Amino acid sequence: MRIIDRPELKKLSTLKLGGRGARLYLADSCSDLDELARIWPEIAKGSAFVLGRGSNVLFGDGELDLVLIKWTGRESVKILSENSEGEVFVDVPASLSLPRFLGWCIKKGLSGLEGLAGIPGTVGGAVAMNAGSHGVEIGSRLEKVKAWSPEQGVFWAGKEDMHITYRNFKFRAQSTEKAQPFVPPYFIILGAVLRLGKDDSGVIKKRIATWYERKKNTQPVLQATAGCVFKNPPFSTIAQAQGSAPATNNISAGWLLDQAGLRGKQLGGVGFSALHANFLVNYGQGTSSQALELIELARDKVNKKWGITLEMEVKVVP
């Protein structure tokens, strides 16, 4: 297995922030996974994090006692079967980048995920986050997941074994060979079987281009960011909000941040984007401490103004 000591975390995150981790394990085969299982007790003594492309991650500054594990297996996408409704089942490796996978979908005339255009993560990271955009969530297309955990080794999970909610994916308790219900605390997604529709390649390409254009016009996709910092609050939270709660159910975290004066707010080299208030941008010389300070400021302001506690979407690691 490839091992990198003291990896530079900013190079592993699209926000380009962070100090150094302790170790990065790059696993790409079953024997690497066996090796990980063998050394897991040692790894689990400190902080461990399964990394995709790092497009939803804020790493801390300084020297961190943090072990990163990344699945880099290089299988190709496989078309498995088609059902009576003309839907096609495809087996997609977790390490494949989502934009590349969408490119493959264009070539094969397979549709359903066009709304995810411009999300820069891996397929594994998209599944782990139930990434979504423009009314599409990858979880709605998920049939099966192939994963690995130190306790179970490699396993397959069907829809009944998954619990998928807004920007969240978990395995449900399932029976292992020992007939024990089990939810792995750590798991690596190795691949996913997705159900896609069929359409004309040109039409799919056009839809992807349209969604990407819309994203580029409303989000700082070409800058160093990690996507939305906060999740959109659930309607129930908004309804219960004290004081001057917004009079609509369609409230995004971006709108709340904007109203609380955070759009364009900068601290040192980091700031909330002027294009989209829920995106933190590293302007080049930022630090994680500045980003965390801004996050706290934003939560505080939104809480004071609306009585809403924003929940993080970006993973702060460790």
Ligand SMILES: Cc1cc2nc3c(=O)[nH]c(=O)nc-3n(C[C@H](O)[C@H](O)[C@H](O)COP(=O)(O)OP(=O)(O)OC[C@H]3O[C@@H](n4cnc5c(N)ncnc54)[C@H](O)[C@@H]3O)c2cc1C
């Ligand atoms: C410009 C920009 C735009 C974005 N737009 C959107 C958007 O519209 N919608 C949206 O949902 N997100 C968006 N994001 C956020 C991000 O791209 C997605 O959450 C993406 O799915 C994360 O994938 P990743 O591979 O980078 O995962 P990482 O950021 O590396 O990790 C994210 C989480 O997934 C877990 N994870 C990653 N890979 C695996 C794996 N193989 N097995 C198990 N767990 C894993 C990590 O442990 C972590 O908890 C955007 C980000 C950027 C920078």
